[in-house]
Amino acid sequence: MTSYGQFCPVAKAMELLDERWTILVVRELLLGSRHFNELRRGVPKMSPALLTKRLRGLERAGVIRRAEVGGRSTYTLTDMGQELHQVVMALSVWGTRWIGELGDADLDPHLLMWDIHRSMPIEAWPRRRTMIRFRFHDVIGKAGTWWLVVDAGRPQVCDFDPGYDLDADIASDLRTLTEIWRGDIGWQDALRDNRIEIDAPAAISRAVPGWIGQSTAAAVARPA
Amino acid sequence: MTSYGQFCPVAKAMELLDERWTILVVRELLLGSRHFNELRRGVPKMSPALLTKRLRGLERAGVIRRAEVGGRSTYTLTDMGQELHQVVMALSVWGTRWIGELGDADLDPHLLMWDIHRSMPIEAWPRRRTMIRFRFHDVIGKAGTWWLVVDAGRPQVCDFDPGYDLDADIASDLRTLTEIWRGDIGWQDALRDNRIEIDAPAAISRAVPGWIGQSTAAAVARPA
DNA sequence: CTGTATCCATGGCGATACTG
DNA sequence: CAGTATCGCCATGGATACAG
Numbered sequence: 001m002t003s004y005g006q007f008c009p010v011a012k013a014m015e016l017l018d019e020r021w022t023i024l025v026v027r028e029l030l031l032g033s034r035h036f037n038e039l040r041r042g043v044p045k046m047s048p049a050l051l052t053k054r055l056r057g058l059e060r061a062g063v064i065r066r067a068e069v070g071g072r073s074t075y076t077l078t079d080m081g082q083e084l085h086q087v088v089m090a091l092s093v094w095g096t097r098w099i100g101e102l103g104d105a106d107l108d109p110h111l112l113m114w115d116i117h118r119s120m121p122i123e124a125w126p127r128r129r130t131m132i133r134f135r136f137h138d139v140i141g142k143a144g145t146w147w148l149v150v151d152a153g154r155p156q157v158c159d160f161d162p163g164y165d166l167d168a169d170i171a172s173d174l175r176t177l178t179e180i181w182r183g184d185i186g187w188q189d190a191l192r193d194n195r196i197e198i199d200a201p202a203a204i205s206r207a208v209p210g211w212i213g214q215s216t217a218a219a220v221a222r223p224a
Numbered sequence: 225m226t227s228y229g230q231f232c233p234v235a236k237a238m239e240l241l242d243e244r245w246t247i248l249v250v251r252e253l254l255l256g257s258r259h260f261n262e263l264r265r266g267v268p269k270m271s272p273a274l275l276t277k278r279l280r281g282l283e284r285a286g287v288i289r290r291a292e293v294g295g296r297s298t299y300t301l302t303d304m305g306q307e308l309h310q311v312v313m314a315l316s317v318w319g320t321r322w323i324g325e326l327g328d329a330d331l332d333p334h335l336l337m338w339d340i341h342r343s344m345p346i347e348a349w350p351r352r353r354t355m356i357r358f359r360f361h362d363v364i365g366k367a368g369t370w371w372l373v374v375d376a377g378r379p380q381v382c383d384f385d386p387g388y389d390l391d392a393d394i395a396s397d398l399r400t401l402t403e404i405w406r407g408d409i410g411w412q413d414a415l416r417d418n419r420i421e422i423d424a425p426a427a428i429s430r431a432v433p434g435w436i437g438q439s440t441a442a443a444v445a446r447p448a
Numbered sequence: 449c450t451g452t453a454t455c456c457a458t459g460g461c462g463a464t465a466c467t468g
Numbered sequence: 469c470a471g472t473a474t475c476g477c478c479a480t481g482g483a484t485a486c487a488g
Binding site: 002003004005006007008009010011012013014016017018019020021022023024027043045062079080083084086087088089090091092093094095096097098099102103105106107108111112115178181182217223 | 327
Binding site for chain 2: 460461462463464
């Protein structure tokens with residue numbers, strides 16, 4: 001966090017925020033993560049040592065507050081941190097509009113499922129326990145299959161079969177579901193082009209896109 | 225610009241924007257700088273080699289466009305770059321509200337005069353050529369004295385005496401004028417406490433704060 | 449679960465000087 | 469005016485293993 005040697009508020013803000021990973025940690029906190037390993041799931045490629053360092057830095061700066069609640073470390077945003085919402089939103093809108101291209105390295109099934117499960121519209125799901133399986137046919141090994149369960153109004157991701165009844169089975173490549181989730185393409189277009197397939201009774205098949213939805217950024221208008 | 229390995233638009237945006245100095249260069253372009261040495265004045269502590277590198281990076285990313293106009297290199301923001309205005313604004317607001325403390329290293333007379341001259345309300349100045357001298361009594365040597373001239377509606381900073389008639393003579397320490405400019409303190413309070421002094425005929429003395437004004441960020445409401 | 453502790457390589461970036 | 473060229477440091481952060 002070297003100083004820019006400028007009195008400008010933008011420079012002072014960036015002294016804190018331009019360090020690698022910092023904004024992404026803030027994003028996770030804004031999305032509701034409060035514990036160390038919860039945060040890690042949102043920034044899986046970040047080393048735990050560095051995450052600790054960033055959390056300490058944000059705490060020193062007054063952006064977050066750390067507390068032990070029932071023996072667990074709990075990180076919460078202060079008012080100062082909460083207001084970074086405007087900054088993260090502006091970045092999200094700009095990134096959505098202007099950085100369309102994703103490299104293969106940007107795709108990550110675990111991260112995708114984690115992101116979907118925490119911000120999909122569960123109120124659209126049936127009241128009963130419901131389970132969907134996802135299969136990414138271009139991802140080899142264990143990371144190619146995932147289960148999404150909504151039980152008692154609580155969403156859950158699994159990388160193993162929980163053993164419940166399957167309501168729908170979805171197959172696509174990783175890029176397709178990522179692009180659908182980001183709103184780069186629509187469910188209907190992807191289904192029509194057979195880039196994604198939903199195997200389920202007709203009524204459920206029609207409902208599933210509404211269960212999963214799209215990320216909040218998907219609603220951002222794209223440049224003409 | 226190492227990848228974060230995330231499809232999230234915030235992550236993709238930060239891959240470009242979290243590199244040191246990048247946002248400050250964009251800020252300069254948003255404020256109207258278009259040429260290399262003009263940009264340098266806004267980021268004086270940045271090495272020219274690094275500025276070149278950042279400009280190339282921003283060009284590759286599509287944020288700016290470079291052209292030779294009349295044998296001069298000219299950098300302009302594309303639509304993509306123009307929309308970073310929202311991001312820079314959000315950072316400016318947040319920085320203004322929450323990063324109040326300035327270290328001595330954040331103070332820079334040249335930068336302050338440059339910033340004042342390019343965004344002060346010249347329409348408030350007299351029609352005739354008008355000149356003000358600034359003296360920072362805590363800054364030793366040449367950098368302690370500055371002249372601000374508005375002539376034919378065009379503002380100009382000098383670090384030498386242009387030799388015109390002096391309309392007002394302002395004295396303060398560097399921190400005081402910086403804080404006034406940022407809006408951390410008001411002109412009236414600073415004058416009352418003798419933290420700044422204006423030597424001029426009474427009518428002009430009263431008018432000068434309105435001539436200089438405050439930076440646009442000064443209008444941002446501070447947290448209670 | 450929530451971190452620490454090392455270690456190491458890389459390359460970013462600061463400083464300075466120079467050029468067409 | 470608008471950059472190049474070089475150099476070298478040191479801090480950043482990636483990787484991995486381990487601990488209370």
